[in-house]
Amino acid sequence: MLEARDIVVAFGSFRAVDGASLSIGKGEIIGLIGPNGAGKSTFFNCLAGDRQPASGTIMLRGHDVTRATPEEHARLGLARSWQVPAVFDDLSVLENVMVGAFLRHPRTADAVAAAEKVIDFTGLRPIAAARSGSLGTPARKRLEIARALATEPEILLLDEALAGLTPTEVRAAIELVRRIHARGITLVIVEHVMEVILSLANRAVVFHQGKVIAQGAPKDVVQDPGVIEAYLGRSLNRKARA
Ligand SMILES: Nc1ncnc2c1ncn2[C@@H]1O[C@H](COP(=O)(O)OP(=O)(O)O)[C@@H](O)[C@H]1O
Ligand SMILES: [Mg+2]
Structure with a gap:
């Protein structure tokens, strides 16, 4: 479905992504983990076309x-x-979702109808008419997912969509991710909470210093000594700097 090979992104002499490769099959839920600054978001930007890599290739459904x-x-x-x-802060929640829906439904009436379905699916009905700028973080994160879903994707990349949520909100978000997957959508999620990875992902992929350093069944990956070291090294450094 999506195949990234030897991706490199450099900011000056610093390689934020340093030869990362990842192959994603249809129907997977991949949990992409790794310390802050590992290059996960920059890699996502390449996968989605929001940044061009200096080198490497990305194939999406054969293209x-x-x-x-x-x-x-x-x-x-x-x-x-x-x-x-x-x-878009000045647009309502429904209008934001319509921005996504216009991709496949150029006529406004069709875009409204498609967006309404996504509003119901994502549980945004009670705030559909609210101005998006008035929303708190959990609702904004859900709206982001809704707008992405409105483009009718086969593969969805979620970058810390569950970060900053309360435990109750995290449970609701996990439930939404499961329902998205049940629709046949392949998922790649960047997430720090290991319980989320363990309960959702079929495969965990660990990023460290711009590279994939480990991948496999989530329960095995979280016990991998190299993975633990990558995390601990960072948190110890951070304490030392604080
Ligand atoms: N636009 C940018 N210009 C310069 N450095 C950047 C830019 N974006 C990210 N970086 C740096 O690249 C590294 C990887 O960042 P990022 O991809 O956001 O990591 P992650 O999402 O894993 O936390 C970090 O050191 C970050 O400071
Ligand atoms: Mg990030």
């Missing part, structure tokens, strides 16, 4: 999309959410 625009990715069935929600 070379390495240099394709975000819109071309969306047309081919890839959607993403942003780590920092990028909703």
Whole structure:
């Protein structure tokens, strides 16, 4: 479904993504984990066409999309959410979802109808008419997912869509992710809470210093000494700096 090979992204002399490869099969839920600064969001940006890698190739459903625009990715069935929600504050929740729906439904009436379905599916009905700028983080994150779903993707990339939520909100978000998957949508989720990875993902992929350093069954990966070291090394450094 999506195949990234030897992706490199450099900011000056610093390689945020340093030869990362990942192959994603149809129907998977991949949990992408790794310490802050590991390059996960930058890698996502490449997968979604929001940044072009310096080198490497990305194939999406048989098409070379390495240099394709975000819109071309969306047309081919890839959607993403942003780590920092990028909703249009002055639009209502429904109108934001319509922005996604217009991709496949150019006529306004059709876009409204499609967006309404997504509003119901994502539980946003009670706030459909609210101005998006008035929403708190949990609702904005859900709206991001709704707008992405409205493009009718086959593969959805979620970048920390569950971060900053309360335990109750996390449970609701996990339930939503399961229902999205049940629709046949392939998922890649960046997530720090291990319980989420363990309960949702069929495969965990660990990013560290711009590379995939481990992958496999989530329960095995979280016990991998190299993975534990990658996390601990960072948190110890951070304590030392604080
Ligand atoms: N636009 C940018 N310009 C310069 N450095 C960046 C930029 N975006 C990300 N970085 C750096 O690249 C590294 C990886 O960042 P990011 O992909 O956001 O990591 P993650 O999502 O895993 O926390 C970090 O060190 C970050 O500071
Ligand atoms: Mg990130």
